[in-house]
Amino acid sequence: MGKNELRIEHLCKKYHKTETALNDFSYTFTDGIYGLLGPNGAGKTTLMNIITSNIQETSGKILYNGREFSKWGREYKKKIGYMPQNQNVYPEFTLERFLYYMSALKGVDRQQAHRQVTELAGKVNLLQSLHKRLGCFSGGMKQRVMLAQALLGDPEIVILDEPTAGLDPKERIHIRNIISEIALKKIVIVATHVVQDVEVISKEILLMQKGSLLLAEHTDALCEKLQGKVHEIYCAEDELREIEHNYLVENISKSKGKLRVRIVAEKPPEKYISVKAEPSLEDVYLYYFQDR
Numbered sequence: 001m002g003k004n005e006l007r008i009e010h011l012c013k014k015y016h017k018t019e020t021a022l023n024d025f026s027y028t029f030t031d032g033i034y035g036l037l038g039p040n041g042a043g044k045t046t047l048m049n050i051i052t053s054n055i056q057e058t059s060g061k062i063l064y065n066g067r068e069f070s071k072w073g074r075e076y077k078k079k080i081g082y083m084p085q086n087q088n089v090y091p092e093f094t095l096e097r098f099l100y101y102m103s104a105l106k107g108v109d110r111q112q113a114h115r116q117v118t119e120l121a122g123k124v125n126l127l128q129s130l131h132k133r134l135g136c137f138s139g140g141m142k143q144r145v146m147l148a149q150a151l152l153g154d155p156e157i158v159i160l161d162e163p164t165a166g167l168d169p170k171e172r173i174h175i176r177n178i179i180s181e182i183a184l185k186k187i188v189i190v191a192t193h194v195v196q197d198v199e200v201i202s203k204e205i206l207l208m209q210k211g212s213l214l215l216a217e218h219t220d221a222l223c224e225k226l227q228g229k230v231h232e233i234y235c236a237e238d239e240l241r242e243i244e245h246n247y248l249v250e251n252i253s254k255s256k257g258k259l260r261v262r263i264v265a266e267k268p269p270e271k272y273i274s275v276k277a278e279p280s281l282e283d284v285y286l287y288y289f290q291d292r
């Protein structure tokens with residue numbers, strides 16, 4: 001069997017006839033993880049909502065393995081798992097009931113559901129909470145519930161909209177590990193503001209701005225573009241304002257009584273001691289979206 005392919009062609013979404021949320025977006029996804037990055041309002045959720053058929057595109061096409069998505073009919077529900085940006089759990093439901101309920105909505109058969117409910121609860125570390133009501137879950141627990149429900153029915157396409165929003169660092173790493181595990185034979189698209197969550201695990205990073213696709217490349221290729229442009233300079237605290245005024249400052253830390261300031265610039269200021277730094281995806285993000 002060949003690779004799965006999700007092809008997006010010239011997708012546009014206009015709200016109220018004037019607001020363009022998605023502007024001629026074209027891209028082809030194959031098995032693997034894709035990181036979707038872009039500032040607030042870039043169109044990430046809009047794209048995901050169209051792929052998952054939660055909203056209707058204004059124009060353009062989506063094809064899955066060469067066949068138009070609308071022609072897959074009810075089958076598409078089983079092919080796609082979606083973790084929406086906003087948590088939408090029923091507080092009265094226990095985790096177990098919620099997962100069975102979502103399985104039924106998706107058309108997952110009883111036997112598979114039965115096997116998966118326990119398996120997925122275990123995967124997201126919530127086996128002990130299977131019989132507790134979702135209303136008592138913490139934010140991080142709810143995020144994990146939403147990730148688990150997205151994987152019901154073993155979908156071929158998994159769409160995750162900010163899966164680590166609001167999680168503590170340990171939980172974030174946990175979720176990131178789960179994502180990298182599930183991606184072997186699936187198309188996984190992850191929208192996030194936490195650049196580190198997709199930096200290493202993604203096959204390609206898609207940078208979106210104002211509804212358009214700006215760039216789509218592997219992290220290494222994106223970082224390569226900033227080679228030689230990232231510098232760490234050492235200065236005194238009262239010099240910081242001037243630097244911030246003149247340069248794109250990425251990070252500030254303290255080192256031996258001085259401030260270490262990470263900047264992205266063609267040339268570092270001569271006035272300070274500076275060291276060239278290895279570009280990261282976060283540098284890339286700031287560089288491209290500095291004056292959005």
Ligand SMILES: Nc1ncnc2c1ncn2[C@@H]1O[C@H](COP(=O)(O)OP(=O)(O)OP(=O)(O)O)[C@@H](O)[C@H]1O
Nearest residue numbers: 015019020021038039040041042043044045046047
């Ligand atoms: N229901 C709606 N009605 C009108 N405009 C909308 C609607 N939903 C989204 N938009 C607009 O579409 C644009 C893209 O929004 P979208 O939610 O897709 O961005 P995003 O990249 O997901 O942002 P964020 O990072 O904040 O989640 C924004 O300008 C937004 O105001």
Ligand SMILES: [Mg+2]
Nearest residue numbers: 044045046085
């Ligand atoms: Mg969004």
